Amino acid sequence: MPSAHRACHLGFFEHKNAAVAALWTFLSCLIFAASAQAQVTLLVPSQPSVEAPAPRPKAEAPAKREEKKDEKRPQDAKAPAAKADQPVDAAAKQPEQPAAEHKPAANGDAAPAETPTKADQPEAAAQAHAEPQIDEELDVLITMMRPFQYEGLVMDMPQMFAVLRYDSATPVKDGVAQPERRDLLGDLEEIRYLNQKAWGANVALTKPGLYQFIIEGRPWWDAAHGRYLQHYVKTTLPVYGVERGWSLPVGQRFEIVPLSRPFGLTAPAIFSGTVLMDGKPLASASVRMARINTEKRTVPTSWHEDIAARTNNKGEFSFVLNQPGWWCCMASIPGDPLKGPDGQPKPLQMGALFWLYVDSLSSEPRKR
Structure with missing residues (x-):
């Protein structure tokens, strides 16, 4: 029969073991949370901006050759053929329009010339603009990846992939911009990236503008942590110097809207934004910034792998990006549970991601 002294020690160790188990559970949650947040959906174009080509200097018109007159047979003289590289005078090529006949009016005065009809005015305005x-x-x-480890993960095709184009002529309805939208899901092709299944698309750009690429990922089962993850991702691409639209929401359910311009940045740079849930600012949301560690540099601790913050009462946050490269900003919140593989409800972790590129001081100008 154990003594009271021994029983006291056993009770102490039981409480100690319980405390250690609770502490381990807490640390495991932190480790798993950090690991889950390190898994991001990558959405980046092959270049962070498309610059307009430099204007070409106007070529000087070649000197006109003096035409020799054939005094003997002037009727057979022909003008020299125009060279292909010489500019053509469009006005000279158009024949003169015959003057409209003006029939005298009943009082003997000339009738006024006809004015363009209203039906012709919209067409003329469209041509002018x-x-x-x-x-x-x-x-x-x-693709799916761990940015700091620079490791690829298998990713299924997203359930939505589109691009929105803004410019100075983008119409506004009820205070909301109405950009051009183009669905790109059908353009995706399966590729390999970092030795894992990924997706790629070749996108044609036919007009200048500010392009916002957006995707909505499918909920995927994270077996290691017994929950689902779903990401809403976007990135911006300025084309030919157009920047209108970078501060506008795109209407995703869970979204990060920049407060500072997300391109034309040089490290160290400040990036600020607002987290929206169903179009409303989300207070006290967890937000992290992680850079793709292509160099695979080591850091003193795991806390140095990303930067963490929480939004204020207006859903706002700010970070200082101290290195060049592609950065991912991700806000995370729990979503509505989904049915798991065993048929029971499982937790859902939702992520709003925004990708942006930061140049270095030694970056060369992007020339065309």
Whole structure:
């Protein structure tokens, strides 16, 4: 029969073991949470911006050759053929329009000339405001990865992939911009990235503008942590110097809207934004910034792998990005449970992601 002294020690160790178990559970939750947050959906174009080509200097018109006159047979003299590289005078090529006949009016005065009808005015206005056309293209990469470890993860095709285009002519309805939208899900092709299944698309750019690429990932089962993850991702691409639209929400259920311009940044740079849930600012939301560690540099602790913050009462946050490269900003909140593989409800972790690129001081100008 154990003595009271021994029983006291056993009770102490039982309480100690319980405390250690509770502490381990808490630390495990932190480790698992950090590990889950380190898994991000990558959405980046092959270049962070598309610059307009430098204007070409106007070529000087070649000197006109003196035409020799054939005094003997002037009727057979022919003008020299125009060279292909010489600019053509469009006005000279158009024949003169015959003057309209003016029939005298009943009082003997000339009738007034006809004025354009109202039906012709919209067509003329449309021609006056014709948008410039460009011929550009780029590739877009979509995959799942751990940015600091620079490791790829298998990813299923997203359930939505589209691009929105803004410019100075984007209409506004009820205070909300109405950008051009193009669905790109059908353009995705399965590729390999970091030795894992990924997705890519070649996107044609036919007009200048501010392009916002957006995807909605499918909920995927995280067996290691017994829950689902779902990401709403977007990134911006300025084309030919257009920047209108970078501060506008795109209407995702869970979204990060920049407060500071997310391109044209040089490290160290400040990035600020607002977290929206169903279009409303989300207070006290967890937000992290992680950079793709392509160099696979080591850091003193795991806390140095990303930067963490929480939103204020207005859903706002700010970070200082101290290194060049691609950065991912991700806000996380719990969502509605989904049916798990065993048929029972399982937790859902939702993530709103925003990708942006930061240049270095030594970056060369992007020339065309």
